[in-house]
Amino acid sequence: MAVDIDASTASKETGSGKKAGGLSRGSAGGPITAVRAAQLAGGLALLALAIVLPNLINPYRMFLATLIVVFATAGVGLVVIMGWTGQIALAHVAFMGIGAYGTNWLFSDLGIPWLVSLILSAFAAAVVGVLIGFPAARLRGFYLAIATLAFAELIVRFFVEVDTITGGIAGKPIEIIQLFGLAPDRSHWYIALMMAAVVFIATDRLGRTAFGRCLRMVRDAEIATGSLGISATQYKLLAFALSAFIAALAGGLFGQLLTYVSPDTFHTALLIQFLVVVFVGGITRLSGAIIGAIFVVVSRELFQDVGDWQRLVYGISLVLAVRFLPGGLTSLWSTLRSARSLRGVTQEAGA
């Protein structure tokens, strides 16, 4: 069991390492132990790469790599609520705001340790998530989209109003943390990796349990849930809480990366980036969040200097993803892979 956990840790780390290093992982898992050992070795190699990465690339690239990890982590929250549970929830970046402001307030103004502040803020966001979940339990389709957008708007207005905590409309500098006295960019990188590992593994495991299957059932066959003794409302609320919790965790670190946040940071522009993250990546898979995060951060970087081409790219990729690739880029990959393995099978049969 311990080995198993190590393997999946390594594979998650690979995910993060892959983004940064542009490397690709070996073949998919199978029952064969040799494959598994190779996977483990590859994973450990990439974990090692992830650890030494700050020595290899410059601090700005390091910032981008960390941003990818943070975006992917926050994307996991959207996969849970939109991909697994099937709810059009558009308040995600507001929860990230709660994480960013909350953590900084508890840490900087009240002197609570950073990690404790982060977790407390995440719980606060989860509570707000449940509040938002209540109308969600009764609303479907675009009604929910409107309700969650309105809630997000209210939260952003709240950020503007409570200026003793948030600095109001002008924003607030974030007090930077250092892990074991490391330089800030290194600290952020390692914290992001650890957080991503925890979130990805925990969510992945959760997705395989009865809880995860119930969420998918709420999405696919809500009418049937009642007759099976499953409370759709309860699962929707839990999904909202979990999604908000993850968003706030990522948000706390996102604030650290930005070093300065204002209410506008957590508004429509960021929401659109996250819609691109999950829908271009693939809304039902955790790996989709990673692919999507790479896509968004890379295009953000490529089109940085040409102003609003960036937004155009996001818009067009969202439209194209919805139109042609509802399963996102990860579905493309698995389609190709299954086509290839099918070809392998026929070749074997021929021989």
Next chain:
Amino acid sequence: MVQQVIAGLQAGSTYAMLALAVVLILKATDVPNFATADMGLVPTFVLWQLMDSFGLSYWIALPAAIIFGMGLALVIERIAIRPILAESHFATVLMTIGIFVVLSAVIQLIWGSEPRRIEAPISGNFQIGGNFVTYDQLATIGLGALLTFALLRFFKSPWGIRMQAIAEDRVTPRLLGVRVDRVFSISWALAAAISTLAMTLHTQSTVLTDTAGAPLILKAFVAATMGGFGSILGAFLGGLALGVIANLAGFYIGTGSRAAVAMIFVVVILMAKPEGLFSKARPREV
């Protein structure tokens, strides 16, 4: 007080017109169009350009802009919306959000973000009982009421009835010989014309910027929600009520409360009376 109510009615009439555009498309094609405001903003910039570069008069530029807006809507409907019509609200919500992002980015790329003024021929004001009323305000409120009346009549006409029948069921009307695709096109074109009028009136009485659309989208949806989706008169009254209430709250409580009031409104309505809404719009799986 009266001044505030009049200003609120003007803002509310803009929300109401956009809500009418939302409801029109929703009734005909069952698509919640989050790109409504920006589909009107692009033609508004075209109007400004026609007046500014070619020196056209407002009364020539406005119809030209409306026709442009209708053409744009037809293209969008054909290439982006129709292929995914069979899918759930999930797909259509995201698609229209995507279209909104594309349109607002295009506006920014072509016209930049400096504020502009539309020199409207209707300007100035008059006094009623010590309260100033601008002709802009009168035009906006009047046009909102006129459009509502026209749409109410329209939905009683054969085309309007076809439109509603298609929103309910896309197969049977087709079997009865209704050109479903043509009805879709008409609803999008009409909605774009209404959006163009709304955005033109809104930006000529305030200022024309690339970001003028975004804050109005949610307000339009709030207005449509207040009226109960699917109701033309409801959307209009909802828009007016929203405008007046938000304006009074902004005046008496503080400008910060202005946006918040609208949001609280929609949340309360959606939480307290979703059954009322569902009785108008049929529930469906997402």
